Amino acid sequence: MKYLITGGAGFIGSSLAKELIKNGHEVTVIDDLSMGKKENLDIERIHFVEGDIRNKELMEKLFNETQFDYVFLLAAIASVADSIQRPIETHEVNLDANLNILELIKEKQKNIRRVVFASSAAVYGDDPSLPKKENSQIKPLSPYAVDKFASEQFVLLYNDLYNVPGSAVRFFNVYGMNQNPQSPYSGVLSIITDRYKQKVAGENAIFNVFGDGKQERDFVFIDDVVQALILVSESKNSRGNVYNVGTGKATSLNKIISIYDDYFQSSLKINYLPTREGDIRYSYSNIDKLKSLGFTPKYSVENGIKLYLENEL
Numbered sequence: 511m512k513y514l515i516t517g518g519a520g521f522i523g524s525s526l527a528k529e530l531i532k533n534g535h536e537v538t539v540i541d542d543l544s545m546g547k548k549e550n551l552d553i554e555r556i557h558f559v560e561g562d563i564r565n566k567e568l569m570e571k572l573f574n575e576t577q578f579d580y581v582f583l584l585a586a587i588a589s590v591a592d593s594i595q596r597p598i599e600t601h602e603v604n605l606d607a608n609l610n611i612l613e614l615i616k617e618k619q620k621n622i623r624r625v626v627f628a629s630s631a632a633v634y635g636d637d638p639s640l641p642k643k644e645n646s647q648i649k650p651l652s653p654y655a656v657d658k659f660a661s662e663q664f665v666l667l668y669n670d671l672y673n674v675p676g677s678a679v680r681f682f683n684v685y686g687m688n689q690n691p692q693s694p695y696s697g698v699l700s701i702i703t704d705r706y707k708q709k710v711a712g713e714n715a716i717f718n719v720f721g722d723g724k725q726e727r728d729f730v731f732i733d734d735v736v737q738a739l740i741l742v743s744e745s746k747n748s749r750g751n752v753y754n755v756g757t758g759k760a761t762s763l764n765k766i767i768s769i770y771d772d773y774f775q776s777s778l779k780i781n782y783l784p785t786r787e788g789d790i791r792y793s794y795s796n797i798d799k800l801k802s803l804g805f806t807p808k809y810s811v812e813n814g815i816k817l818y819l820e821n822e823l
Contacts, residue, residue, distance in 0.1 A: 511623075512536045514578045516563050516611070517585030518556075519546025521689045521697075522628070522681075525732045526582060526739055531555050538576065540568075541585065550688045563607040573618040580743050581615060583608055583627045583665070586658075590632060591786065593654035604657035605664075612668045612676075624743045625676040629662040629752065630655065631728070631793055633680060640760075641796040644680070644752050651790070662752055669750045677748045679738065682756035682795050685814065686732025687821045699729065699766065699815070703822055706774055710823075717778050721785040723764035728756035728794035731814030734807045738800060745803045756795030757807045769815050 513530050515523045518539030523546065527537045531552060538557040551558060561568045563585045586604050587593065593600040608627065615622055634642045635649030650656045662678035669676040685697050691704035701717070708715035738755045742748045771777050797805065809817070 511579040512538070512576060514538045514540070514572070514576075514581045516540050516581075516583050517546065518582075519543060519548060519550050519558070520584065521546075521550075521686070522684060522732065522735060523582070523584045524550035524688055525686065526584075526736050527551060527556060529736050529740070538572070538578070540572065545588070545690065547688075547690065563611065564602055566610055569611055569614055570618075573614045577621055578619060579621070579623045581611075581619075581622065581625045582739065582743070583611065583625065583661075586628070588630075588654075590652045590654045590789070593652050593657070594787065597653040600653060601657055604654065605661050608661045609664055612664060612674060616668060616672045616674050619674075623675060624749070625665060625668075625674060626739060626743050627662050627665040627676065627678040629678050629680045630658045631680050631682045631754070631756070631795065632790070633659040633662075634790075634793065636790050638792075640792060641758065641794050642754065643796045644754060644799055666750055666752065675749050677742050677750070678752040679742055679755045680752060680795075681735065682728035682730055682754065682793065684730055684732060684735050684755075686735075686818050688732075698727075698763065699818070702766065702770055702778070703819065705778055706770055706776075707823070709776065709778060710774070715778060716781050717767075718781045718783055719763060720783050720789060721791075722782065723767070723780070724762050725789070726760040726762045726792045726794060728759060729761055729766070729811050729814070730756045730807065731809035731811075731818070734809055734814075737808070738805055741803050741805055742800075748803055751799070753800045753803075754795040754797050755800065756797055757809075757811070758795055758797045759811070760792065760794035761811050766811070766815075769812055773816065773819060
């Protein structure tokens with residue numbers, strides 16, 4: 511099969527590309543390398559296009575040259591804080607570019623099997639009802655969350671109106687190998703890992719916690735996320751639907767820090783700071799809908815972090 515992954519040099523995209531290549535598929539990746547790295551990819555086995563998904567001419571050329579079986583829309587400026595600071599520019603990447611891609615697929619990709627859009631648990635906002643279900647109240651607190659919800663809804667609308675087969679997934683807190691701790695959009699576990707590396711190297715490592723550390727998230731390991739993406743893309747029943755991708759369990763940031771302390775047999779210096787604007791205090795998923803497709807998360811947060819660290823250190 512022929513696959514296109516936008517944002518495919520990033521953390522999740524490169525992990526998906528690796529699995530697809532291992533399964534014998536042809537993979538094309540487009541990435542502007544603003545967050546992703548070419549080193550994340552097996553360049554010898556991937557068709558890599560360096561470019562911005564906002565470039566309509568480039569995207570049109572890509573779809574003219576190849577008939578894809580599957581398209582994964584993973585490219586994004588994945589930062590709540592950045593979207594608050596730069597709502598127009600982030601909107602162009604997180605919504606406008608995806609809508610243009612959907613239109614090109616409608617016009618030029620007549621045999622497409624599935625388009626899968628990567629949305630976010632941020633769409634649920636701070637509605638207190640837990641766990642978050644796909645039909646829970648949508649209450650976006652940032653331009654990032656608004657754009658993610660709008661893009662996923664466009665994918666489902668193109669499925670219904672124009673027969674462009676589409677599905678969407680709402681990622682909870684993904685962690686694992688190839689996550690870039692230097693990026694301003696990094697996941698919290700990649701930053702903690704980097705600080706522990708500094709500590710092990712004898713540097714003065716400090717980890718900033720925004721709030722009291724009691725905030726809870728659904729931390730899901732990258733291998734489980736890749737499993738979910740492929741499952742959703744290939745399932746007949748997933749067409750026209752959106753799915754939470756998580757573990758269905760909540761873990762506090764303080765608990766995460768204690769898991770790291772146990773692993774390293776050492777404590778990291780913590781600097782507690784005021785809560786950031788737009789941050790959500792409690793969030794975890796109900797994954798019954800994804801489980802109905804055959805999904806089972808294989809990694810607890812303890813096991814996932816252990817494997818992550820074994821690969822990183």
